[in-house]
Amino acid sequence: MLELSHLKAGYGKGEILSDLSLSVGEGEIVSLLGRNGAGKTTTLRSIMGLSDVRDGGVHFLGRDIRQLSTFERARLGLCLVPEDRMIFSALTVEENLLVSRSRKSKWTLADAYRYFRRLHERRHSRGGTLSGGEQQMLAIARALLNGPRLLMLDEPSEGLAPTIVEEIVEIMRTIREMGVSILLVEQNLEVCCAVSERLYVIDDGRIVSESGPRKSAELDEVVKKYLAV
Ligand SMILES: Nc1ncnc2c1ncn2[C@@H]1O[C@H](COP(=O)(O)OP(=O)(O)OP(=O)(O)O)[C@@H](O)[C@H]1O
Numbered sequence: 642m643l644e645l646s647h648l649k650a651g652y653g654k655g656e657i658l659s660d661l662s663l664s665v666g667e668g669e670i671v672s673l674l675g676r677n678g679a680g681k682t683t684t685l686r687s688i689m690g691l692s693d694v695r696d697g698g699v700h701f702l703g704r705d706i707r708q709l710s711t712f713e714r715a716r717l718g719l720c721l722v723p724e725d726r727m728i729f730s731a732l733t734v735e736e737n738l739l740v741s742r743s744r745k746s747k748w749t750l751a752d753a754y755r756y757f758r759r760l761h762e763r764r765h766s767r768g769g770t771l772s773g774g775e776q777q778m779l780a781i782a783r784a785l786l787n788g789p790r791l792l793m794l795d796e797p798s799e800g801l802a803p804t805i806v807e808e809i810v811e812i813m814r815t816i817r818e819m820g821v822s823i824l825l826v827e828q829n830l831e832v833c834c835a836v837s838e839r840l841y842v843i844d845d846g847r848i849v850s851e852s853g854p855r856k857s858a859e860l861d862e863v864v865k866k867y868l869a870v
Pocket residue numbers: 652655657675676677678679680681682683684
């Protein structure tokens with residue numbers, strides 16, 4: 642459903658992505674793994690039309706979307722949950738959810754509360770008082786209320802305790818069961834292996850490895866080479 646081919650992109654004069662190709666199929670969870678500064682966020686921003694794409698193709702649902710605005714891409718079903726989560730800290734959990742609800746979406750507030758029990762418990766709390774894990778859940782729930790076809794998550798496990806990370810992994814599985822595909826950006830290999838069908842490793846703006854979800858000697862090598870600090 643999403644196809645990036647030979648993408649060159651960056652900001653201003655700087656080129657960050659040099660020749661990046663990847664794809665996400667219908668119903669898939671695909672991971673993009675790479676160290677700090679590898680170009681992961683830039684890849685997601687390029688898909689949303691938030692970075693300067695100079696060359697290559699960006700296709701979504703068979704359509705060339707390079708000329709579309711970010712808003713139009715969102716309307717087609719692309720949705721990005723950014724690294725900093727962008728929660729409105731002065732609004733309550735429920736208000737955060739309601740302001741981003743799309744009428745077209747099949748996800749309702751009740752669904753959000755069914756899948757994110759913790760958000761239901763905290764529905765009257767202000768965004769700014771939530772823990773990191775709760776904020777991440779709120780950011781994901783809010784994205785779902787937009788009714789995306791492909792959800793992009795930028796390092797959802799970052800800074801979260803292992804038990805919360807497990808909950809996020811469960812939530813990703815549920816989202817896939819609901820028919821939403823996921824492009825997951827991570828630095829956490831365990832998380833990627835736990836949920837994804839396929840896994841790409843990015844380094845210095847290009848894909849250096851593509852593999853299945855199983856741990857293998859080859860994947861170990863790649864991780865040692867490209868992810869070890
Ligand atoms: N708005 C920007 N303007 C100019 N350069 C940028 C901008 N955002 C990122 N960069 C540069 O692009 C490169 C790739 O950054 P990017 O944010 O895509 O990496 P990342 O893989 O997401 O890293 P991290 O794991 O730290 O989030 C870095 O060298 C960064 O300094």
